[in-house]
Amino acid sequence: MESDRLRIHHLNCISGCPLGGLVMDGFTKTSLRGRLTSHCLLVETPDSLVLIDTGYGLRDVVNPRSRIHPIFRALIRPELREEMTAIRQIERLGFRARDVRHIVLSHLDFDHAGGLDDFPEATVHMLGEEMRSATEQATLLDRMRYRPQQWGTRHQWRTYEVDSGGTWLGFERVRELSNVDADIVMVPLIGHTLGHAGVAIRRAEGWLLYAADAYFYHAEMDSSPRCTPGLAAYQRLMEKDRALRLLNQRRLRELRAADSKISIFCAHDVREFERLAGRSHRTPVDTADRGPAASRVRGGDSDIMQSAAQHFDFDRERASDPPSDPPNPGDPGPPILEPMPDDPRSNRKIPPIDKPPPAL
Secondary structure, eight states, rough: BBOOOOEEEEEEEBBOOBTTTTHHHHHHOOOOOBBBBBBBEEOOSSOOEEOOOBOOOOHHHHHHHHHHHHHHHHHOOOOOOGGHHHHHHHTTTTTTGGGGEEEOOSSSHHHHHTTTGGTOOOOOEEEEHHHHHHHHHHHHHHHOOOOOGOTTTGGGGGEOOOGSSSSEEEEOOOSTTOOOOOTTTEHHHHHHHHTTTTEEEEETTEEEEEEETSSSSSSGGGOOOOHOOOOOOOOHHHHHHHHHHHHHHHHHHHHHHOOOTTTEEEESOOOHHHHHHOOOSSSSOOOOOTHHHHHHSSSSSSSTTTTTGOOOOOOOOOOOOOOOOOOOOOOSOOOOOOOOOOOOOOOOOOOSOOOOOOOO
């Protein structure tokens, strides 16, 4: 997807397969496990790459037991396929890890921040309250959802306060992100966490708003909102401020109704991902989506697959991948999906990719 200045790629950076099937995702009828995306965006700007959220990362694939809490491993059961990580999909587009100069993070939950270590040179932008809440580890839920094992690049974090940047279409916004293209705007959407934010991107045809976990199910944005029982319960379980979460959902619905040119989508809805990406959520980004910036930023394709691979010693034995559904951009909803295979598991040790971060 292209605008006058920016080229936007939609990446599903590892699917979650939550217990509940139909009552969780609204469409899976052949399995007790549903399907959720980890919707991330790669934005090609004139001078750098900006990644919006990271999903799960390479280290999560290699050793999930040390990085994802066992309750969430059992409940969400992420489909840990290496080729679906952000770094591997970015490499398919012809880029290297070092080409990602900035990561704009909606929040620090394990399924949004797991790939931070795959981009050791990127500056990570987030709300200050999210950093404080995550690092305090004040509650049992905080210790389960926020995983310091995923924060090997903590010295690269840059934080922003909510009251520092005026407004965006009636919402508060933070001031311009440091060295990030001005057409990428961080919009606080507090509720799911105390420092949760959406990210808006200006396109020629109108704004694109990634609402992350401000809602979970596409029909929550309808004029008569509804949600599956499973996702409604999960949102209540994970929320840090119910009143603000529900208020921001209402405000997002009002914004969508008032402006037909804005496209609003969340992190975990399969239908939204497939509509925007134009392909199955089971498949990585198509190499045909490479733009001219790939060779300009990377200086050619001779060193493809060298960026993250230099930090990891992956052997290639993996459980067989599930079949991919053919892309069907015109279909408003995904087809019935087959049960997912068992996740690959490993206890292999890998060396750190960077020095330990200083204490905050």
